[in-house]
Amino acid sequence: MGRTSDAKNKILDAAATLIEQRGYTALGVAEICAAAGVPKGSFYYFFESKQALARTVIDEHWVTQRRQWEQLLGSERNPLQRLRDLFEATEEVQRVGQQKAGVVAGCLFGNLALELSNQAEEIRGRLQQIFEEQISLIEQVVVEAKERGLAGPAVDAREAARSIVAQIEGRVLLAKLLNDPAQLETLWRNCLDLLQVPAQARTTTG
Template sequence: MGRTSDARERILDSSRRLMRTRGYTALGVAEICADAGVKKGSFYHFFDSKQALTIEAVGEQWAEERGALQAAVTDADGPVDRLRALVARLVGTQRADHGESGAIHGCLYGNLALELSGQEPEVRRRLAEVFDDQVAMIARLIAEAQEAELVGRGTGAQALARSMVAQIEGTVLLARVRNDPALLDEVWPSAERLLGVA
């Protein structure tokens, strides 16, 4: 009974890790099941399809990451320090990957968005929700910083937040292509220039 009760979670954990390192298209249900140590029948007991699994895996990953990001910004003083802490947390995952495996695997959401740009509309819709949530989180911090006159006010917080998310995702992508964590050092200085940090 114990193995059955955690089979779903093991499938989700395996799929999150494998999709991040291997991608979506190249990954089959059989491989996910083998990695999770469950039979293929168990997979279909919990998930109707790989697409359904992916939607849940993305949601679970974001719930964890969102909590970690909120904890990181809670410990920082002032809106600019909170933005810096948020950026450090986002790129820190890539540094940790490189330290553990010697490879930068990129962002699960960015990787899936690139791979599935013309297919799997339900997965793309879920990814859009995650990115919208990230933008909203960053926009709130930017708005606080603008109100305190710590960053420029010429551009709206929402537009700046979208630019920050795009900048982070783009830098992570370049770091992944080159497998060079040093490129991640550019994220916060670029964000400071974008925001016009006083």
């Protein structure tokens, strides 16, 4: 039993790394098993297909990332500062990844959204849910910011949260393309603009 779940975890870890480095399409089950150090036969004991594996990699990645997002966005700090904490953590993830692998890997969800949306409806559906959850987590903080007069009264909290997620994805794309995590440094300033944060609140929190 211990041995069994061990092999499954090894496959998941190897797949997560390989998908991050090279995408989904380029990978074969044999290669994943070789990287995991498990016999190919055991793959189909745990996963119905390569797509089922990708689905599990996505789910596990979101469990970890959501925990981090909830912690940062649900803290006791000023709402704007919480958003800033999220941006800095996002940049840090890309920096650490770059130090480890030599290149900025980007966002697993964004990568797979562009690679697979039009080819795997199940993956598309799951990624849609995850992005909507991300938007909801940010939306709650924007609502609070508005209540405290830290965001413009005309701002639509849901739409602004969606724009912030889009800005994160766009900036991560540039960070990956340029292999430069510093592309994420402007997220904070972008967020102040997208939330129409009044000048006074910018100086006290910025």
